[in-house]
Amino acid sequence: MTEDIKTTPPASVSPAEKDDNALGRRGFFRWMTVGWIAFSVATGGFFTVIVRFLFPNVLFEPPQTFKAGFPNDYASNFVDTRYKKKFNVWMVRDEESIFALSTVCTHLGCTPNWLGTENKFKCPCHGSGFRMTGINFEGPAPRPLERYKISVATDGQILVDKTKSFKWEKGEWENAESFLKV
Amino acid sequence: MLQTFKDIIDILSAPTVSFTLLTIAFPFVFPPTDWFEKIHRKFGICRLWTKPGFYGGMIAITFFFVVGYFDPNFNITLTKADNFPIILMIYSMFIAIWWSMYQAYQNDDRLENGLKPMEYNDPDDKVLVWPDLVYIEFIALILFMVFLIVWSILVAAPLEEPANPAATPNPSKAPWYFLGLQEMLVYFDPWIAGIIFPIFIIIGMMAIPYMDINKKGDGYYSFKERRIGMFIFMYGWVVLWLFLIVIGTFFRGPNWNFFGPFEYWDAHKVVPLNNVNLSEYIWVKMLGTGMPTNILLREIIGFIVLIGYMGILPIILAKSWLKNYFQEIGPVRYTFLMLFGLSMLSLPIKMYMRWLFNLKYIIAIPEWFFNI
Amino acid sequence: MENKNKKSFLERMGESQVWKSIIRSGVPRSRRQRMQAILGSVFLHLHPARIPKHAVKIGYTWCMGGLSFFLFIVLTITGILLMFYYRPTVEYAYTDIIDMTEQVPLGIMRELHRWGAHAMVLTVWLHMLRVFMTGSYKPPREFNWGVGVLLMTLTLFLSFTGYLLPWDQLAIWAITVGTNMARAHPFIGHEGPGASLLAIGDINLVHAGSDVRFALLGGRFVGEASLLRFYVLHCIGVPFIVMILMAVHFWRIRKDGGISGPL
Structure with missing residues (x-):
């Protein structure tokens, strides 16, 4: 202790400052801790806000709902590719239902092609194949294509809502909104 | 005659065949142990790294491209402007590897005879950067710029039809330097091939100097002193990266089906690809019980295989085959070496399991997007 | 006199x-x-x-590190020139690219840029191969090898971001495939493992409108916002990081004892 006093400048050890207000060694570290925590929180918060900056609030993307004609327009076991270009949807009618199938391959998001002769959707990127129902059966796709919410609008036309999708692997194709009974 | 040659090449270049041949041939070309080295010398494979070997290699590559140029089918892929860099890559990589191996073998001989490597000069006998180096650099960049300008004048930069989000071109290829990754995507789920593997490649490469504690061969071309490290790196670089790029460029056609280089790209070629998960093999085909409803129980075999491969296999190796090596490099280096090494090895393993058993995933939990 | x-x-x-x-x-x-x-x-x-004598031998260095740096400069200059004629919007991007060859004087500027970019990938790879083959990554140069690996990755990323700018079929699909990998990122991609664990009750925190791919593209799919983002990354963002790392890379060559060589 005496050694310390000798080496430190006299001003800082004058007896007047040795009262309760003096910032002792312990107090100094306490304030350092508080200071560093405050600094980390502020910096962390600042960078969080910067990350949030990357996520836009408003999107300029095409509408997510569209009308797809009358249910009677669809022949059975038929894949309608008319809505593929504009809305990224295939309208499929099998034996007992109509459903709206997403054209986004579940592997890496390419758009598969409907090969009518082979009765399957085939993705050109990595060769995934899907049956007419959307079930994957070949290639690297890990799961079936997604289906979109489908209903009948007041004018009798089919209304497809792309904001809600149904995944087979979660058992959501049982959901009444995922298909139209015919 | 030429047609037979083309047919043979078409058969040989199928990934199943060419990848197997390359993998088997590789240790004989870059021998990692004495035994391989003996055969390497005995059958004269070592002559690949001599001047006749260089001419032979260059003539073989050129012959392949010339035949390809006059073939109506191969001509289409070969003369695509964007494929020119891959032709450049094949030539430049062959020249580069040959050149370094050529010098390495000379140095190996010198070191065996107790001489210093040929790069060695008296440390006090230095040259001045001005003019000796700056002029070389100047000439190199002028020649290179001339090459680039000629290339730019002769070959127009390709531009396809305007972007159309609804119509995917068939086939749809990633930029050529990522075709190795795209080829991996055929065998692995995106989160493995697209995220985990690229991260492992980057970190694994950065970790090379820390895992390779062999002090020899620093600052000069050499092979024998560091042959195991060389072998592993060259296998990863040449077979698992460059060769996959060549496959992706020249041998992958519509629907990402495989086509031989001289084969017509038939968009309706039907290739049966009914892939089966390991769990289905176990529960449905072997035990005949049907899939358990509990996800973890369903995939339990896959988890055992994975833990066995990544966790238990390294421990067994450390106690048996790699015992001395483990003691030499210590547990931390060993763990990382095994992590990166086994991940790298898992690519060919998964490829073969796909080709032989149509195995899709070892662990298949699409519910959680967790497929391996 | x-x-x-x-x-x-x-x-x-x-x-x-x-x-x-x-x-x-x-x-x-x-x-x-x-x-x-x-x-x-x-x-x-x-x-x-x-410098030591072997350092001026083409047989030793292949001149590939220097050429990579030279190509970076060539690409910067041609890139700046191209920016005078290119507007990164879905409406104009494609036609501006056509104009670059048809209307702009010295119509090979885009070729120089594109082929230069391909060539740079090759020179960087060859440089890496040379450094490996001569064992130059060994101590004391471990750290600089790591910086080099990052520079190589960024070279590929620079090339990848430039791929979208012509806004043709090749561009949009290469980027769609490439960025969809981000969708599968564990935890922060909405189709990656673990993403479904990050949920409060029924509300998923990580979905198509809030994951890492969304941040990269500025939207749910490759569109107007993505084009702008990739443009900015390509022209400013990535080159900025590359230049910092290049400074470190060159400086460390000197500090680690100059060019590698036998002792």
Whole structure:
């Protein structure tokens, strides 16, 4: 202790400052801790806000709902590719239902092609194949294509809502909104 | 005659065949142990790294491209402007590897005879950067710029039809330097091939100097002193990266089906690809019980295989085959070496399991997007 | 008087006030002047004044590191020039690219940029191969090898971001496939493992409108916002990081003892 006093400048050890207000060694570290925590929180918060900056609030993307004609327009076991270009949807009618199938391959998001002769959707990127129902059966796709919410609008036309999708692997194709009974 | 040659090449270049041949041939070309080295010398494979070997290699590559140029089918892929860099890559990589191996073998001989490597000069006998180096650099960049300008004048930069989000071109290829990754995507789920593997490649490469504690061969071309490290790196670089790029460029056609280089790209070629998960093999085909409803129980075999491969296999190796090596490099280096090494090895393993058993995933939990 | 007349033009130029103010050592003719010419120039003093003999052999270095740097400069210059004619919007991008070959004088600027980019990927790879083959990554150069690996990755990323800009079929689908990998990122991609664990009750925190791919593209799919983002990353964002890392890379070559060589 005496050694310390000798080496430190006299001003800082004058007896007047040795009262309760003096910032002792312990107090100094306490304030350092508080200071560093405050600094980390502020910096962390600042960078969080910067990350949030990357996520836009408003999107300029095409509408997510569209009308797809009358249910009677669809022949059975038929894949309608008319809505593929504009809305990224295939309208499929099998034996007992109509459903709206997403054209986004579940592997890496390419758009598969409907090969009518082979009765399957085939993705050109990595060769995934899907049956007419959307079930994957070949290639690297890990799961079936997604289906979109489908209903009948007041004018009798089919209304497809792309904001809600149904995944087979979660058992959501049982959901009444995922298909139209015919 | 030429047609037979083309047919043979078409058969040989199928990934199943060419990848197997390359993998088997590789240790004989870059021998990692004495035994391989003996055969390497005995059958004269070592002559690949001599001047006749260089001419032979260059003539073989050129012959392949010339035949390809006059073939109506191969001509289409070969003369695509964007494929020119891959032709450049094949030539430049062959020249580069040959050149370094050529010098390495000379140095190996010198070191065996107790001489210093040929790069060695008296440390006090230095040259001045001005003019000796700056002029070389100047000439190199002028020649290179001339090459680039000629290339730019002769070959127009390709531009396809305007972007159309609804119509995917068939086939749809990633930029050529990522075709190795795209080829991996055929065998692995995106989160493995697209995220985990690229991260492992980057970190694994950065970790090379820390895992390779062999002090020899620093600052000069050499092979024998560091042959195991060389072998592993060259296998990863040449077979698992460059060769996959060549496959992706020249041998992958519509629907990402495989086509031989001289084969017509038939968009309706039907290739049966009914892939089966390991769990289905176990529960449905072997035990005949049907899939358990509990996800973890369903995939339990896959988890055992994975833990066995990544966790238990390294421990067994450390106690048996790699015992001395483990003691030499210590547990931390060993763990990382095994992590990166086994991940790298898992690519060919998964490829073969796909080709032989149509195995899709070892662990298949699409519910959680967790497929391996 | 006679001596003065004998002096060549070059010597007299080297003694002029203008020359001396720029290059202090005069015309580099003597050994000392030549060393000073390197040491006194901000650009040339990337090099040491003297180097071992094997370092000037093409057989050893292949000149690939230098050419990669040179190509980076070529690509920067041609890229800046291209920016005068290119608008990164879905409406104009494609037609601006066509105009670059058809309407702009010296219509090979895009070719120089595109082929230069391909060539740079190759030179960087060859440089890496050379460094590996000579064992130059070994101590004391471990750290610089790591910086080099990052630079190589960024070279590929630079090329990848440039791929989208022509806004043709090749561009949009290569980027769609590439960015969809981000969708599968564990935890922060909405189709990656673990993403479904990050949920409060029924509300998923990580979905198509809030994952890492969304941040990269600025939307749910490759569109207007993505084009702008990739443009900015390509022109400013990535080159900025590359330049910092290049400075570290070059500086460390010197600090780690110059070019590798046998002891």
